Amino acid sequence: MKGNAPKYRLFYYPNNASLAPHFLLHHMRLDYELVLVDKKGNGQKSQAYLKLNPAGRIPTLVADGLPIFESSAICIHLCESHPEHQLIPRLGSPLRPQFFQWMAYLNNTLQAELMIRYYPQRHTTEELACDSIRAAQEERIADVLSIIDAQLKGKQYLLGDTLTACDYFLFMLAGWSMPMKTSPMSFDSLSDYLDRLSHLSTIEAVCGVEEIDLEAFRQPAI
Numbered sequence: 001m002k003g004n005a006p007k008y009r010l011f012y013y014p015n016n017a018s019l020a021p022h023f024l025l026h027h028m029r030l031d032y033e034l035v036l037v038d039k040k041g042n043g044q045k046s047q048a049y050l051k052l053n054p055a056g057r058i059p060t061l062v063a064d065g066l067p068i069f070e071s072s073a074i075c076i077h078l079c080e081s082h083p084e085h086q087l088i089p090r091l092g093s094p095l096r097p098q099f100f101q102w103m104a105y106l107n108n109t110l111q112a113e114l115m116i117r118y119y120p121q122r123h124t125t126e127e128l129a130c131d132s133i134r135a136a137q138e139e140r141i142a143d144v145l146s147i148i149d150a151q152l153k154g155k156q157y158l159l160g161d162t163l164t165a166c167d168y169f170l171f172m173l174a175g176w177s178m179p180m181k182t183s184p185m186s187f188d189s190l191s192d193y194l195d196r197l198s199h200l201s202t203i204e205a206v207c208g209v210e211e212i213d214l215e216a217f218r219q220p221a222i
Helices: 019-027 047-052 071-081 095-118 127-152 165-177 188-198 201-209
Strands: 008-012 032-036 060-063 066-069
Touching (some): 019 071, 047 060, 071 095, 095 165, 127 165, 165 188, 165 201, 188 201
Parallel strands (some): 008 032
16 A cells, blocks of 8 residues: 555455455555444444445445445456456456356355355344254355356366456455355365465465464365
8 A cells, every 4th residue: 555645445344345355456556545444333334434335335445536335346346447457357358258257156146145144134034043044054155165166176266277356256255154064175176276365475465464364275284
């Protein structure tokens, strides 16, 4: 981060949905400022924050004075604003539709299933049903991870040999999936992939700032 008037301001909370945009801002070495939201004090529901993000969720990126919310939208905006970093396939590339496919799948399927798992009370009026919802979600999340594991077989990254924003987004969600009974590290290709990503300089640096322990992603040396 540098300068007195940063181009970007990321309203974030550690290990929240702001993590993927944080990875991208660091990877691209952009001029940005982190603004910690007091999530424990419901700062994301304050009047000042709701003026930026009417959904009252984290993250929000302010780019040249324009607030943008939804983590996946922020990631795509950053990639398209800075195509020189090649974190999104170029127009006309056969990988470009795959990029949008996997970004949508991660956001609309894996992240959505995780949110139900962690906040089951939002999806029932019966408190006693929460345990059943959690158990069902753990099975659904395991099914999603198995599809991702199959995609990664024989590949360095989600789209093949090239690192993209999808990989940073998946790493964020994989971290949230670690407490599941069938964790991401239960899958051969996915666990190898997460181990590799955990050694990327950007992931090490950003997780250091957000105080995220990377040891869970790292396989024991043989």
